[in-house]
Amino acid sequence: MQIDLKKFQETFFEEAAEHLSTMESGLLHLEESGSDNEFLNTIFRAAHSIKGAAGSFDFKEIVRLTHVMENVLDKLRSNLLAPTADLTQILLRASDRLREVVDATHRGEAGSVPIDDILPELEAVLNGGQPSEAPVADAAAPPGVPRGEVVYAVVFEPELEFFRQGQDLFLLLRELGELGEILSSECQRSRLPALDELDPEHCYLGWKVRVRTARAAQELRDVFMFVEGACRLEVTAEAVTAAPEASAAGAVRTERRAAADRRVESTSIRVSTEKVDGLINLVGELVISQAMVNQAVAALAMTPELEEALMVVQRSTRELQEQVMAIRMLPIGTVFNRFPRLVHDLTVKLGKRARLDIEGAETELDKSVIEQLGDPLTHLIRNSIDHGIEDPEQRALAGKPEEGVITLRAYHEGGTVVIEVADDGKGLDRERIRAKALAQGLIRADQPMTDEEVNGLIFAAGFSTAAVVSDVSGRGVGMDVVKRNVESLNGAISVHSTPGKGSRIRIRLPLTLAILDGLSVQLGRDTFIVPLLSIRQSVRPEPSDIKTVLGGRGEVFVLRGEPLPLVRLSRLFGVAGAVEDPQQGIVVVTENDGHRFGVLVDDVLGQLQVVVKSIERNYRKVEAVMGATILGDGRVAFIVDVAELHRVATRRKSPEEDGRSADGAAAAPLQEEVA
Amino acid sequence: MAEVVREPIRAEAAGALRILHLEGQVTVASARRLLEVARRLGKDGREVSVRCEHLTHIDCAGVQVLLALHETLRGQGARLRLQNLPESVQQTLRVAGLADAW
Numbered sequence: 001m002q003i004d005l006k007k008f009q010e011t012f013f014e015e016a017a018e019h020l021s022t023m024e025s026g027l028l029h030l031e032e033s034g035s036d037n038e039f040l041n042t043i044f045r046a047a048h049s050i051k052g053a054a055g056s057f058d059f060k061e062i063v064r065l066t067h068v069m070e071n072v073l074d075k076l077r078s079n080l081l082a083p084t085a086d087l088t089q090i091l092l093r094a095s096d097r098l099r100e101v102v103d104a105t106h107r108g109e110a111g112s113v114p115i116d117d118i119l120p121e122l123e124a125v126l127n128g129g130q131p132s133e134a135p136v137a138d139a140a141a142p143p144g145v146p147r148g149e150v151v152y153a154v155v156f157e158p159e160l161e162f163f164r165q166g167q168d169l170f171l172l173l174r175e176l177g178e179l180g181e182i183l184s185s186e187c188q189r190s191r192l193p194a195l196d197e198l199d200p201e202h203c204y205l206g207w208k209v210r211v212r213t214a215r216a217a218q219e220l221r222d223v224f225m226f227v228e229g230a231c232r233l234e235v236t237a238e239a240v241t242a243a244p245e246a247s248a249a250g251a252v253r254t255e256r257r258a259a260a261d262r263r264v265e266s267t268s269i270r271v272s273t274e275k276v277d278g279l280i281n282l283v284g285e286l287v288i289s290q291a292m293v294n295q296a297v298a299a300l301a302m303t304p305e306l307e308e309a310l311m312v313v314q315r316s317t318r319e320l321q322e323q324v325m326a327i328r329m330l331p332i333g334t335v336f337n338r339f340p341r342l343v344h345d346l347t348v349k350l351g352k353r354a355r356l357d358i359e360g361a362e363t364e365l366d367k368s369v370i371e372q373l374g375d376p377l378t379h380l381i382r383n384s385i386d387h388g389i390e391d392p393e394q395r396a397l398a399g400k401p402e403e404g405v406i407t408l409r410a411y412h413e414g415g416t417v418v419i420e421v422a423d424d425g426k427g428l429d430r431e432r433i434r435a436k437a438l439a440q441g442l443i444r445a446d447q448p449m450t451d452e453e454v455n456g457l458i459f460a461a462g463f464s465t466a467a468v469v470s471d472v473s474g475r476g477v478g479m480d481v482v483k484r485n486v487e488s489l490n491g492a493i494s495v496h497s498t499p500g501k502g503s504r505i506r507i508r509l510p511l512t513l514a515i516l517d518g519l520s521v522q523l524g525r526d527t528f529i530v531p532l533l534s535i536r537q538s539v540r541p542e543p544s545d546i547k548t549v550l551g552g553r554g555e556v557f558v559l560r561g562e563p564l565p566l567v568r569l570s571r572l573f574g575v576a577g578a579v580e581d582p583q584q585g586i587v588v589v590t591e592n593d594g595h596r597f598g599v600l601v602d603d604v605l606g607q608l609q610v611v612v613k614s615i616e617r618n619y620r621k622v623e624a625v626m627g628a629t630i631l632g633d634g635r636v637a638f639i640v641d642v643a644e645l646h647r648v649a650t651r652r653k654s655p656e657e658d659g660r661s662a663d664g665a666a667a668a669p670l671q672e673e674v675a
Numbered sequence: 676m677a678e679v680v681r682e683p684i685r686a687e688a689a690g691a692l693r694i695l696h697l698e699g700q701v702t703v704a705s706a707r708r709l710l711e712v713a714r715r716l717g718k719d720g721r722e723v724s725v726r727c728e729h730l731t732h733i734d735c736a737g738v739q740v741l742l743a744l745h746e747t748l749r750g751q752g753a754r755l756r757l758q759n760l761p762e763s764v765q766q767t768l769r770v771a772g773l774a775d776a777w
Contacts (some may be wrong), residue, residue: 040761058700058732158735163703163735163736168702168735169734169735170733170734170767170770170771171739173767173769173770174766174767176770177770182770184769184772185769185770185772186772187771187772187773187776189742192739192742192743192746193716193743194743194746194747195710195713195740195743195744195746195747196714196717198710198739198740198743200703200706200707200709200710200736201703201706201736203735203736203739203741205735205738205739205742207772209772291760323769425756504764547726558712
């Protein structure tokens with residue numbers, strides 16, 4: 001069997017991205033953390049892990065850059081450098097560059113991103129920060145840093161499957177050598193089998209290396225950090241040339257911590273998303289099959305035993321589904337964590353002062369939802385800093401603290417997740433928004449609008465009130481894209497603003513895209529699913545509730561005196577044999593983006609949880625349909641996309657279109673699909 | 676003129692001597708090929724000279740195949756010798772405590 005290095009490399013790139021995030025968030029807190037060693041160790045370990053793994057793939061640029069970064073971090077850790085704002089900026093720039101180099105390498109373009117400009121910067125820090133050429137051990141060491149040299153015995157026994165780590169253990173040994181002087185290196189060959197029995201993908205060798213160094217035991221251990229789960233490692237102090245108590249105690253402490261780290265590591269495993277998705281798909285099929293069995297058996301004479309057995313199967317299937325879905329859940333902090341950097345950079349660039357408060361980072365959400373949240377949230381935060389937060393002088397004049405606060409908050413609310421981006425800035429200028437919307441022809445001059453409706457105009461395509469187009473925001477693209485992104489996640493977005501006090505954007509999202517709570521409705525002989533999140537109520541209309549408008553081109557449903565546009569779903573989808581007389585049917589009142597409208601269906605069948613299947617992936621996009629599901633009786637039901645339904649229904653203008661079938665635009669593809 | 680592509684791990688006979696050429700990087704990815712060649716050389720039981728002048732890197736997977744071959748040959752009264760080792764490879768073997776293992 002040939003080892004597929006590409007697979008290992010993919011793991012490296014995945015892990016490098018995680019380590020880079022850890023480094024970045026650590027660096028952003030560098031100044032306030034001072035000389036907190038545990039904190040610096042985290043950043044150091046991240047850089048070190050990248051270097052170690054990159055070395056085994058011979059990614060030279062990554063190794064070169066991380067090596068110098070590591071040296072700077074090491075000096076910080078040893079209190080030979082102070083964590084100043086300038087140093088933080090240099091390290092942040094270096095970590096940005098490292099990300100670019102890693103990305104380029106991932107694309108197969110290693111060497112395309114230059115590092116020769118950033119390396120001298122880091123080296124200048126190293127040279128400037130070093131008080132003398134004296135070895136580290138002789139420098140004025142802070143408490144806890146060993147002053148003298150210690151001889152450590154490092155016993156390193158890789159497991160048989162060690163090579164699967166993608167690590168070149170000779171490089172690890174060389175790295176160990178760089179930390180001090182190798183007094184002896186003994187290769188243990190007792191496990192090496194005869195040539196005929198040797199498996200070239202198994203590791204049979206082990207080492208006992210004696211190193212004399214001024215470094216702490218943990219630093220020696222850090223060399224093997226990346227492979228800790230795949231080897232036995234012992235680092236023990238043999239002889240101490242100075243400050244024996246401190247060093248020996250340090251060695252014991254670090255041993256304990258490493259053991260604790262190992263315990264934590266062993267509780268999780270890395271699994272590819274394809275495998276998890278495959279599992280989710282299968283469980284989805286199981287849920288459908290189980291519903292089909294239930295329906296088939298319902299026609300038979302049930303014995304109490306059979307009934308009980310079916311109930312147990314049903315319960316277990318539901319629990320299995322919940323458990324499997326939980327695998328895909330990630331804390332939203334994984335996406336929130338990138339924003340402190342954004343706020344830091346933007347405030348510096350714009351000469352403002354603001355901090356980011358994050359609340360509810362542990363709130364869990366489906367991975368696929370989280371992955372698509374990055375861009376919309378980035379845009380909202382940019383907007384808050386650029387348009388919301390005032391300059392420090394203006395804030396002082398308004399009696400506010402000079403430092404603005406942007407709050408990124410996530411929490412659960414009734415089976416959904418709410419994410420808020422709030423700022424304590426100047427709030428939306430509703431007069432200006434109205435004037436701009438009027439100028440752009442988005443509204444009429446005599447159009448009465450509530451404050452909320454005016455706020456909602458910021459989501460209109462191409463809308464921007466920014467006086468100056470900056471490279472931060474104000475190009476008039478963005479908020480409409482944000483809205484579309486949120487809607488594509490079956491979510492809703494709204495904005496609340498108080499002049500002088502700030503704005504709050506609220507995004508409500510389903511926990512997952514794979515399962516949806518829906519209302520099944522009947523149209524002719526077909527069943528459709530309407531997402532429960534969008535439904536406000538269902539009403540059987542009286543004759544007086546339905547009115548025709550626009551000379552017969554449109555219909556409204558009057559709900560307690562309020563006229564709502566009425567969409568006949570059967571006409572939109574071209575379903576034959578559906579109810580024509582509204583009084584024979586049911587109006588499902590739905591809401592999208594604050595706009596309510598009625599949807600006429602034949603009947604409401606009931607509430608159910610459905611497994612969403614993509615039509616787009618298997619066929620093509622069908623207008624006003626977000627996906628399909630398989631019902632208990634094996635039939636396919638389409639899931640209505642309420643936001644798109646609203647758009648499709650309200651864009652109909654011409655009588656010809658109406659005459660064709662009130663909603664001819666979408667009818668053809670769906671009829672074709674149903675057939 | 677077409678370029679001649681040579682197998683980076685290959686053995687040849689030179690009288691009673693067997694020459695094993697190692698070129699470029701010998702790693703876990705090429706260790707199976709090295710093992711195939713080593714098993715043939717082990718069966719031969721002749722002196723093996725490993726030519727390393729074009730070897731840029733060898734990892735543990737490669738080295739342990741050579742060690743196993745070395746043991747097999749010793750059992751038959753023959754030897755394996757590493758020749759023309761580049762400095763970087765020598766350094767690696769020193770750190771790994773294997774510089775004098777041959």
